[in-house]
Amino acid sequence: MNADVVFYVGLMLEGKIQDTLDKVESAYAVTAKIDTKRLEKPEEFEGHFDPHIWFDVTLWVDTVDAVVDGLSKADSAHAADYKTNGEAAKAKMNALHxxxxxxxxxxxxxxxxxxxxxxxxxxxGRAYGFKVVGLQGISTVSEASLADVAKMVDFIKENRVKAVFVESSVSPAAIKRISEDSGAVIGGELFSDAMGERGKMEHGYDVGTYEGMIKHNLSTIVDALK
Ligand SMILES: [Zn+2]
Known part of the structure; x- marks a missing residue:
């Protein structure tokens, strides 16, 4: 309540906190201006939009204007600077795409x-042409069942998939099990719901930044599956 301005993702990513944030005048959902026609509503999200929009860089570009607007309202003296920097951020993201x-x-x-x-x-997957097979649903809390694991092992063998991936924000137990049972190696750790440690450099990019997060994930995936 004391913050000058608050940004959050929205699309229920923040769960129940969203109800409170929606009532705060200086809090902005950065996804508010995204055309919902570009969003997915997969079955497992139980009627909600999938909030993981940052993995399609062309969707994340569309969050910039909401940030520029929010900052400009909180600090109107510098509105021109926010606009300039917002355009620069978009150009950088388009290059990243x-x-x-x-x-x-x-x-x-x-x-x-x-x-x-x-x-x-x-x-x-939609933006970069991958078939994506997730082991558990949207929640990082629920556990995969033994039947899910067995099904995944069959799929890997049938499709001769070389590598599977663990995530920074999810327990690796089930994926380790799948790797052991299927013979696919663990191709590395991906960022999913958080970035890396700020200032940690990897092949010339900082994994604590959006650009570094995207580059790390794509390089890890492509290099392991090659
Ligand atoms: Zn998630």
């Missing part, structure tokens, strides 16, 4: 299968 499209081309289409523990990558 082009980089991502080029990186994916290193992988033959048949090998573009991403297997991981929760359903954070629907937009990623």
């Amino acid at each position: 082009e980089w991502a499209l080029a990186k994916v081309k290193e992988l033959p289409e048949a090998k573009r299968i991403l297997i991981t523990s929760h359903d954070a990558y629907n937009y990623f």
Whole structure:
């Protein structure tokens, strides 16, 4: 209540806190201006939109204006600066999207299968041409059943998938089990609902930034499946 301005994702990503945030005048859902036609409502999200929009860089670009507007209202003296910086941020993101499209081309289409523990990558798959198979639903809390694990092992063998991936915000137990049972290696750890540690450099990018998060995930996935 004391903050000058608050930004949150929205689309129920923040769960029950969203009801409170919606009532705070200086709090902005950064997804508010996204055309809902571009959003997915997968079955497992039980009537809600999938909130993991940051994995399609062209969708995340559409959050910039909400941030520029919110900052400009809180600090109108610098509105022009926010606008300029917002445009620069969008240009950087568009370049990142082009980089991502080029990186994916290193992988033959048949090998573009991403297997991981929760359903954070629907937009990623749509934007960059991957078939995404998540082991558990939207929640990072619920456990995968033994039947789910067995089904996944069969799928991996049938499709000769070389690698599966663990996530920074989900327990790796089920994916480790799948790796052992299927023979697919663990291709690395992906960021899903959080970025990395600020200032930690990897191949010239900072994994504590949005750009670094995207580059880390794509490089990890493409290099492991090649
Ligand atoms: Zn998530």
